[in-house]
Amino acid sequence: MLNSNNMRALLLISFFAVAIACRAATDFVLFDFAKNPSLANVRTNGSTITLVKTVGGPALRVITGRREQWPGVTLRAPSDAWNLADFGHVAVSLRNVGATEAKISCRVDNSGANGTEHCVTDTLTLKPGASGVLKVELKHAASDTLGGKLF
DSSP states (O other): OEEEOSSSOEEEEEEEEEEEEETTSOEEESOOTTTOOOOTTEEEESEEEEEEEETTEEEEEEEEOSSSSSOEEEEOOSSSOOOOTTEEEEEEEEEEOSSSOEEEEEEEEOTTOOSSSSEEEEEEEEOTTOEEEEEEEOOOOOOOSSTTOOO
16 A cells, blocks of 8 residues: 555656565566556555656556545556565656655565554655656564474
């Protein structure tokens, strides 16, 4: 889920660059609007979205409203879920095309997530006209039997 805490924010999200970076330096692209321009798996909450053309490729323009506590978009997997067990983070390329600073949060949910449990979140603040990559580190449960104790 991508959210903006500003009263009103206008963002371009370059989803051709939305990827999961693997520890082995390979990417798994979750959304590629150049290959599939459908918005069927994008849900809005207090925001409007449009697919726009940019120099770098298609991008999702998100305009947030003022009525919802967490306005934004939710990007759903085409099927039940993505298996991200082999990946280290989710990265989203963003550009603030609005006139005010935007604080953007990205949350990655596991099954049963409630906003605080079974999910990870990170935030990026962008000044007007600024671009950046919002990276959410995926935390994995340790498989050791020592419980982190070595001595």
